[in-house]
Amino acid sequence: MSVWYLIFLCGVLTFLIRFIPLSGLIKFKGSELYLKVINLIPIVVLTPIIVQALFFDRNDNLIESVNFEIICGFLAILISILFKNVMTTILLTMLIFLILTNIHYFNG
Amino acid sequence: METKLEHFKSGVIQELPLQIGVFPFGLIYGILAIESGLSLLQAFLMSSIIFAGASQIVFAQFYLVVSPFxxxxxxxxxNLRHLLYGISINEYLKELSLKWRIILSYLLTDEAYAISIKYFATKKNKKxxxxxxxxxxxxLFLTWQxxxxxxxxxxxxxxxxxxLAFIIPLSFIAIITPMIKQKYEIIACLASGILAILFYKLNxxxxxxxxxxxxxxISLPFIQKDNSQ
Incomplete structure (x- = not known):
């Protein structure tokens, strides 16, 4: 399949996923159980992506020792619980991560 | 009562600080897209055709190595999480014309949703x-482009x-951590994380x-238990 077709298809599907709940075509008044399951989707979809970024190296091997990514990942969870703010979490953790990963430059 | 322009300006001003995090994300996508072999035009236009950060990065990384399916x-x-965003924000937008709902669906990203749903919840007058x-x-659209x-x-x-790529998992951590409050949500998060490690090498x-x-x-019985309490 051509790359352009794939891009357009993914674009249409992304738009449809966003549009369907707003279209008014489907009523989403489900049971409490249904709503709770739907609410879990961002958690169960984004967590594997986070795990992949923190626990696998560039060659897709599971890392065997604690690295700066893991330390900063847990730090981000703590900062997020404390500040409850997306930007603060990103900026503070990224700053610490950049300092840790470039500390040898500071030491000369 | 606020005018159209006042609402619009509030949206722009409240969204601006988030662009500090969005800009490097777009930057990373641009770099990855070119490195993956996409043409300049494909890399650039994908940002308006798909207009979804994580999806575009996944596209650029995997389009050559996995099947289209x-x-x-x-x-x-x-993108399934956008269904959830749509369901919750629809409560405030259901009186709008189809034209408006199409435009706003296209612009419904993580960051825009997070800012606007908070604003909608505090306003009594919905006009x-x-x-x-x-x-x-x-x-967000302009920053992304x-x-x-x-x-x-x-x-x-x-x-x-x-x-800078580390900003991506950090953003996701910052988005989902405040969502995890109940026991069944902790279980779902831990289960998906452990299962990701188990399945990662398989396929x-x-x-x-x-x-x-x-x-x-796995979390279904815990949700049912939570419901019965």
């Missing part, structure tokens, strides 16, 4: 409120020791879907 299912699974989402959505261009043309100038294009669906199944 696997790529499409991965992108659908990544013209949708201009806030238009403002926040357009701000500009940062993509920067990534495409100037990405190579960024020193290699600055690992990398399906690890997100397998982990997500199985962890939903």
């Amino acid at each position: 696997s790529l499409i299912t991965s992108i659908i699974s990544i 013209f409120m949708h201009y806030h989402l238009l403002g926040s959505g357009l701000t 500009i940062s993509t261009l920067f990534g495409i043309f100037f990405g190579r100038l960024i020193p290699e020791n600055i690992n 990398f294009e399906l690890w997100i879907i397998f982990s997500a669906l199985l962890s939903l199944l």
Whole structure:
């Protein structure tokens, strides 16, 4: 399949996923159980992506020792619980991560 | 009562601080897209055709190595959270015309949703409120296009020791951590994380879907228990 077709298809599907709940075509008044399951989707979809970024190296091997990514990942969870703010979490953790990963430059 | 312009300006102003995090994300996408072999035009136009950060990065990383079906299912699974955004924001937008709902659906990203849903919940008068989402959505759209261009043309100038890609998992941590409050949510999160490690090597294009669906199944009894309490 051509790359352009794939891009357009993914674009249409992304738009449809966003549009369907707003279209008014489907009523989403489900049971409490249904709503709770739907609410879990961002958690169960984004967590594997986070795990992949923190626990696998560039060659897709599971890392065997604690690295700066893991330390900063847990730090981000703590900062997020404390500040409850997306930007603060990103900026503070990224700053610490950049300092840790470039500390040898500071030491000369 | 606020005018259309006042709602729009509020959306733009409240969305602006988030662009500090969005810009490097777009930059990374631009760099990855070019490195993966996409043409300049494909890399740039994908930012308006798909207009979804994580999906575009997954596309750029995997379009050459997995089947179109696997790529499409991965992108659908990544975007499924937008269904949830749509369901909750629909409460405030259901009186709008089809034209407006199409425009706002296109602009409904993580960051625009987070800013506007908070604003909608605090406003009693709903007239013209949708201009806030238009403002926040357009701000993000513009930043995304500009940062993509920067990534495409100037990405190579960024020193290699600055690992900006780490912003992506950090953003996801910052988004989902406040969502996890109940016991069944902790269980679902832990289960999907552990399952991701187990499935990652088996079939990398399906690890997100397998982990997500199985962890939903695992957490079902705990949700039912929570309901019965």
